[in-house]
Amino acid sequence: MDVSQGNQHNSHNGFNLLSVELIVHILENLHPFDLCACRDTSFAWRSIVDSVMKWKCLPFTHSSLGIVPPADLEKLVYYNKNALLCDNNDDSSHTFQGFLFGMINEQIEEEHAVSPWVHTLTALSTDDPNEVVTSKLRQQCIEHLRKAEELNPKNIMAWMNHGYFSVTWGDYASAKRAFKTALEKFTRNEAEVSYYYNVAYTYYRLNNDNAALEYFKKSLELYHLPFKSNNMAPTIEFSAAYFQRRSQVMPPDDHTNRPVLSLLQTIISSLPKTSASSSKSVEGRSDRNNHKSVAIDIRTCRFLNEFSRERKTPKSLFSSSISLARCFNHIATSLQFLDKNDEAFEFYSKALSENYDLPNVHYGLAWLYNSNKNVNKARYHFEMAIELNPSHIHALTKLGWVHAEAGNEDTARQYFAKSLELDPNYAPAQNGMADTFVYDIALLADNMRARESIGQLMLLLEKYPKYSNGYILLGTLYFTELEEFTNALTAFKKAMELAPNKKLCYEVAKCHYVLGNYEEAKRELEEELRLIEECITSHVICHVNTNGSLKESHKRQLTRVHILMGDVHQKLGEYEKAMEHYNKAQNNSKHKTVYYGLATLHAKMENFSMSHRYFEESIQGVEFSESDLMVWAASRRRNWQDNERAIQLFHRVMSISPLHIQVHREWAEMISSEISRMKREGYEYSNSKRTVSELEEMRREHVETSEKIRTDLIGELSQVLISIGKKEEGTGWLERSNRIEQTNNFYIPRVITQWFTSE
Amino acid sequence: MASESISVTTSDDQTIQLSRKHAQMSQTINSMLEDSVGADQEAIPLPNVSSEVLKKVIDWCTHHENDPAPVEKVKKLNKKREYKAKNSTISDEWDKNFVNAELRVIVDILLAANYLDVKGLFELMCKHIANELKGKTPDQIRERFGIQDDLTEEDKAAMRKAWGATKNDS
Incomplete structure (x- = not known):
């Protein structure tokens, strides 16, 4: 042709x-x-x-409800459209195309911006307002899904997608129709919970509460939790759990949670009766269980109530309950959990006015006072809780902490000892007791007597085997002071076993990284990322994140994890993934270590001009990391006591970033690679428009600068330390300096670790 | 030792000298040189390329002589970048000026680049023509490229039904 x-x-x-x-x-x-x-x-x-x-044509013909990364949507639409052009009667391709158009529309609505490509896709000129584009995308989405439904009426995914997008765009009648059809077409023996839930939700939105409740009940029954008015707690717990699960994949907003709330309100209407009947024998064991159930109900109710921002007067819910003090206490605890301290105070006060003899109310209130730094009142209420219940192990331990924080170590130890008498394995008490001894041990480590401090710490851990903080300290000492990374790894893992914590994932990953176990490091970091994401989700759900502080802390955590993740991928030769993580880190922070990572990565990819740029950035840095170092130096102030001169000098020395040494060294190495490539390829000029001799000169300068900073920073610091009598510490720095000289492998774990871990 | 310049004879019987470096940017000439070792003095016949077009090709080769070899580029491109490589944006200012010519000349250079197997130039020409096609309705494309509309109304209606409306119809 x-x-x-x-x-x-x-x-x-x-x-x-x-x-x-x-x-x-x-x-x-x-x-x-x-x-x-x-x-x-x-x-x-x-x-x-x-x-x-x-x-x-590529085989993108399956339908899927998975979350597609926005960057891939364009590619997928492109390929899937070709698939459709080959076979326009493939219902799964239409389903997938409909889904993709819907997702693009969501993306646009989230970002409030339309890319030129979308204009091409929707065949509209760039002058059209966003609304026109989104309406066109919606139209195309629904058209494809309808076509899929027409071609194969049993294509449940098409119906489900149709329902899902209709809900998103507020067309509940269509959504209900689609969800009901999906439910009818479901051919397996037992439909999934979500199918009933979806129908219920659309009925709810259409103000048909009776039908909504009927479908809600069915969805709950399928979860093997019979809907019985006298056993509400598991039902509500399930609802809350289900709602939370949904919230993880859907944006938390009123739309998604109103139906659950509606169900809860229906259930709660029967709660006072349950509470009243159970309160007849308040001291009985079975009744305590009932109270616990009621407490769960109330907490869940309050939690969801807060979430939907529909304030209800608790008294109206529990008016007939005689254990109102307990209800108030639980509500106050929930509010405290949500960081709504003012309201929590209010409810604790109400609880006390109803009944002053409930130890848990005093305990909760004391905790609240303590978090607000009102130590005297905290101490009073902890003491009240203990007076009312001398076996209140939590209050005893907490009071021990209060005394320890105030510097009354002997009194603190007495309270911890009482707790341990009641339960020798009670971890918080072991932690508290051991912590009162650890200060002196840490002091030894600060004076470069790490071996000695580790020996003492081991003895402490033998006595208090659940002392998780002790294992963290042990790991830190091995890592930063002795550079015994295998021992550090064992210690961090033990700490993790005792008290799982996302920050420990990072410590473990760091050990794996320096030991060259990059796959393990990757796994740990992935786990930490998952936990951070979960944490962020839960905070968003709870609306705790109002003052921005949590957001900042999450940002910091994410930054350091992404940086290390980037380093790990770089070591594994997975440059694309490394780039992805560095970019994510860069989104959260302009920390110079991110630029350093990007610079070394580009050097490995032989992208020398970009590498030059990032090396420059890492030297200049947008947010200069001096402040991080100052924080670290300030934490040492207590050990340096009156030696002002030393502190000032130390500050001055530390203001020269040790990272600069590494940057200049790597920069010089990168230039060497650039020169070899130019010689190999026979180029006269590099990509950065420099000649070989110019590059040679640059390389020499960087090597010299690196050496100069090394001598200034470590040499001067050592001299200062020796001159003020800290000979061992000074010698330690000098030894490190020599090690850098010999191995050409920059590593000052003490400083670097503090950079990453200072929060 | 091989001489530093190569002679070629164009379709209009002109003999043109070009440097060995530029000649080797064409896989076709490079293969001919390899096949005729020791016969450097003979002019290589290029019956499908006119002198006017060859000069254009040499201009392009001169500007891009220090570019990394395209083969190396392809080797380094991962899947994601390969997709991006199909983006038809021409970023080099010099190239933009170079393609600013009549369609007839562009087509001739494209044909020459294809015949001489100069990958970079071939890709550039394809991108340029694709850019000329972009954003145009079928009528505008016909007008620009001189294509006769031989589709019947039935054909057009059938296509619309099968594939949906194009910009022309909206």
Whole structure:
């Protein structure tokens, strides 16, 4: 076939000379929409374009409700459209295309911006407002899904997608129809909970509460939790859990949670009766269990109530309950959990006015006072709790902490001892007791007597085997002071076993990284990322994140994890993934270590001009890390006591970032690679428009700078330490300096670790 | 030792000298040189390329002589970047000026680049023509490239039904 078949009369531009093969090469540069325009020009072009589309057809024909990364949507639409052009009667391709259009629309609505590509996709000019684009996308989404439904009425995914997007866009009638059809078409023995839930939700939105409740009940029954009015707690717990699970994949907003709330309110209406009947024998064991159930109900109710921002007067819910003090206490605890301290105070006060003899109310209130730094009142209420219940192990331990924080170590130890008498394995008490001894041990470590401090710490851990903080300290000492990374890893793992904590994942990953176990490091970091994400989600759900402080702390955590993740991927040679993580870190913070990572990565990818740029950035840094170092130096102030001169000098020395040494060294190495490449390829100029001799000069300068900073920083610091009598510490720094000299492998764990861990 | 310049004879019987470095940027000439070791003095016949077009090709080769070899580029591109490589944006200012020519000349350079197997130039020409096609309705494409509309109304209606409306119809 020749393209000239279609343009016999117009040979003036020579276009008819192009063979089909050449036309295909040209068309490969076009998006599907432009291809369609070409296709419609003539018979010959139509044949060529069709063949191009068939040739490029890829098997993206399955439907999926997975979350597609925004960057891939464009690619997927492109390929899937080609699949559709090959077989326009494939219902799964239509489902997938509908889903993709819906997702793009969501993306646009989230970002409030339309890319030029979307204009092409929707065949609208760039002057059109966003609304027009989104309405066109919605229309295309629904059209594809309808087509899929028409082609295969049993395509449940098409119905579900149809329902899901209709809900998102507020068309509840269509959503209900689609969800109900999906439920009817479900051929397995037992439909999934979500199918009933979805129908219930749409009924709820359509103000048909009776039908909504009926479907809610069915969804709950399927969860093997019978809907019985006298056993509400598990039902509500499930609802809360289910709602939380949904919230993880859907944005938390009123739309998604109102139905659950509605259900809860229906259930709660029967709660006072349950509470009243159980309160007849308050001291009985079974009744305590009932109270616990009621407490769960109340807490969940309050939690969800807060979440939906629909304030209800608790008294109206529990008016007939005689254990109102307990209810108030539980509500106050929930409020405290949500960081709504003012309201929590109010409810604790109400609880005390109802009944002053409840130890848990005093305990909760004391905890609240303590977190507000009102130590005297905290102490009073902890003492009240203990007076009312001398076996209140939590109050005893907490009071021990209060005394320890105030510096009354002997009194603190007495309270911890009482707790341990009641339960020798009670971890918080062991932690508290051991912590009163650890200060002196840490002091030893600060004076470069790490071995000695580790020996004492081991003895302490033998006595208090659940002392998780002790293992963290042990790991830190091994890592930063002795650089015994295997021992550090064992200690951090033990700490993790005793008290799982996302920050420990990072410590473990760091050990794996320096030991060269990059796969293990990756696994730990992935776990930490998952935990951080979970944490962020839960904080968003709780609306705790109001003052921005949590957000900042999450940002910091994410930054350091992404930086280390980038380093790990870089070591594994997975440069694309490394780049992805560095970019994510860069989104959260402009920390210079991110630039350093990017610079070394680009150097490895032989992208020298970018590498130069990032090395420059890492030296200059947007947020100079001096402040981090100051924090670290300040934490040492107590050990340096009156030696002001030493502190000042130390500050001055530390203001020269040790990272600079590493940056200059790596920079010099990168330039060496750049020069070798130029020589190998025979280029006169590098990408950064420099000659070999210019680059040689640059390289020499960086090596010299690195050496100069090394001498200034470590040499001067050592001299200062020796001059003020801290000979061992000074010698330690000098030894490290020599080690850098010998191994050419920069590592000052003490400083670097503090950079990453200072929060 | 091989000489530093190569002679080629164009379709209009002109003999043109070009440096060995530029000649080797064409896989076609490079293969001919390898096949005729020791016969450097003979002009290589290029019957499908005119002198006017060859000069254009040499201009392009001169500007891009220090570019990394395209083969190396392809080797380094991962899947994601390969997709991006199909983006038809021409970023080099010099290239933008170079393609600013009549369609007839562009097509001739494309054909020459294809015949001489100069990958970078071939890709550039394809991108440029693709850019010319971009954002145009079928009517505009016909007009620009001189394509005769030989589709019947039935054909057009059938296509619309099968594939949906194009910009022309909206």
